[in-house]
Amino acid sequence: MSTVTFFTPVQEDIQEVEAFMRRQADDAHPEMKAALAHLLAAGGKRIRPTLVLLTGKMLGAPHDKLVTLAAAIELLHTATLVHDDLIDGSLLRRGNPTLNAQWSPAATVLTGDFTFARAAKLAADTDNLELMKLFAETLATIVNGELTQLFASKGFVSRENYFERIYAKTGSLIKMCSQSAAMISPTGPETLAAMENYGYHLGLAFQIVDDILDFTGDQSEIGKPVGSDLLQGLITLPALNYIETHPDDPDVACLLGGNALLEPERAERLVQSIRASQAIDLSLKEARQFIDQAIGYLAGMPAGIEKQALEELARYTVSRRF
C-alpha cells in the first residue's frame, strides 16, 4: 500500500478553499459571519472539494477558478445540510451542535439561504455558463429529492426508487464535483463524459456505503442507533437485498404487506436479521462494482499523482470503517 493518501496532492489547496469559504461572510451581518464560521469549523472530510481539486489539477484547470469552484460546491453542500438539520430537527452533526440547536429556525433558514447565495455567486465567478446551469440543476435535484423523501410513504421501495433517491441525495453533487472541474479544464467532450461518469458511480457507491454503515457501524461512532434508517421506515440497499433473498421471513412479509412502519420490536428484529445476513456483503459488492466502474473511467486520464489519488479516493469510499 502506498503511504500517499488522496488528500496529499491538494493539501495546500484545501487550506486555500477553507480560507476562501470563511471570507464569504466578511461583508455580512456579524451573526451571519459567526454562523458560517461555526459551520465551517465543524469540518467534515472535505471530500467534495478534494474531488474538485484532484480532477481539475489532473486536467490542468486554472488554479483560481478551481479553488472558487471547490468553495462553491462545499458551500452548496453546507447550505443543504443547514436546511436538512433544521427539517430533521437534528441537534448534532459530526458531534457538533447544529445551527438549529443554537439558533432560531428563522436565523437558520436565512443562514442556509445566504450560504446558497454565496455558493451561487462563486459558481458564477467561474465564468462558465454550462457550469452555472449544472449548479442550479443539481440544487433542484437535491431539494426535490428531499421533498420526495418527505412525502414518500414509508416502507417498501423498489430498487429503482432507491437508486433515484441516493442519486438525488448524494450522487448528483458528487457527480457535479468531477464533472464541473472537467468543465473548467482545457479538455474535450470525451474526458468530460468520463469524469461525469466517474463522479456518478463514485457518488452512488458513497451513499450505498453510508447506508451499509447504518447497519454495521458502531452506534457510538455513527451517533445514532444501529439500523436507524429502517427503524424510521426508510428502506435502503441492505434491506432491499435482504427482502429479495428472504421473502419468507415473517418480518419481510409484514413489510411487503404494506405496513408503512413496522412495530419497533419487529423492526429491531429485522435490523438484526439483516446484520447477520449476506445482505450486507451483497450490498458492499454492489458498491464495489460501482467503484470498479468509476476507476475504469479514469483509464484515459493523464498519468500522475492526481489520477492515482482519484483511484485511491474511490477505493477509500468502499473501505471506510469495515
Place this chain on the structure above:
Amino acid sequence: MSTVTFFTPVQEDIQEVEAFMRRQADDAHPEMKAALAHLLAAGGKRIRPTLVLLTGKMLGAPHDKLVTLAAAIELLHTATLVHDDLIDGSLLRRGNPTLNAQWSPAATVLTGDFTFARAAKLAADTDNLELMKLFAETLATIVNGELTQLFASKGFVSRENYFERIYAKTGSLIKMCSQSAAMISPTGPETLAAMENYGYHLGLAFQIVDDILDFTGDQSEIGKPVGSDLLQGLITLPALNYIETHPDDPDVACLLGGNALLEPERAERLVQSIRASQAIDLSLKEARQFIDQAIGYLAGMPAGIEKQALEELARYTVSRRF
C-alpha cells in the same frame, strides 16, 4: 390622463411568463408542483416581471430571454416570500393562506429552496454571466438584510440604516429588474447605468410608500393593524420624520431614550400622532423625489409606448391608494 396603463404593452408577455413559471415544477414531485401552483395562483401585481418586460422591450432585448429573465426574477421574489412568511409565521399573504399555514415547516423550507433553484436555473438560461453574478449578489443582499432585521435591536434607527434596510429588502430586486433587462439588451454602458439608476430610485420609493401605507392604509385593506411596523418596534420613514420634527414629544423622548419597544399604549398614541402630523406628507415628498429622479433617468431612452409605461409605472408607485 391616458387610459393606457403600464401593463398594456406587456399584457400578452406576462401571460407567457405566468405559464413559463408554472411549468418549472413539471418534473418535480407532485406536491412541489401543487405548492408552486398555489403560490403562483395567489398572484400579486407582477410589478417585477412587468418592469423587466417593459425595459427589455424598450431596449430591444430578445423576446425569449426576456420572458426567461422575468420568470427568474419573479420566482426569486416568490422564494424569498415563502421563507419570509415561514420566518414571520404569517398565515395570510394577499388574502390567501401562506404555504406555511397549510404545510409543515420542512415542506415550506424545501419549496422555497426548490423555487430558488429554479430561479437560478432560469437566470443562467439567459446566458449572461454578469447577470448571473448580479442574481446571486441580489439574493445575498436580500437575505443578509432579513437577517440584519432579525438581529437588529428594536427601536431607534438612523436614516442611513433605514435606507440600507429598504434597499436590501425591496430596492435591490427592483433595481435588478430594469438593470438585468438592460444587460440582455443590445445597448451601451450609459443606458445600462441609467436603467440601473431608474430601478434603484423606483425601488426605494416603492418601499417608502409601503411604509407610509402602513400608517395611512385602511386596516381591512392592508390586513394588519394601522402602524403595525411601529407597534412591532420597526422604525420606518414616517416615524423618522416625526422624530426629527417632534423631539419634545414625550413618546419620542421615550424612543430616543433607548426603549427597545414602547409599551402598547404609548406606541399606539405615537402611531396616531404620526398619522395626524406632517411626517406622512414629508415622507411622501421624499418618495416623490425618488420617483422624479427615476423618471429623469428615462430621458435618453428610445421614445415609445414602453418608455411611456415606465414613466407611468413610476408615477403609479407613489399614487397607490392615497
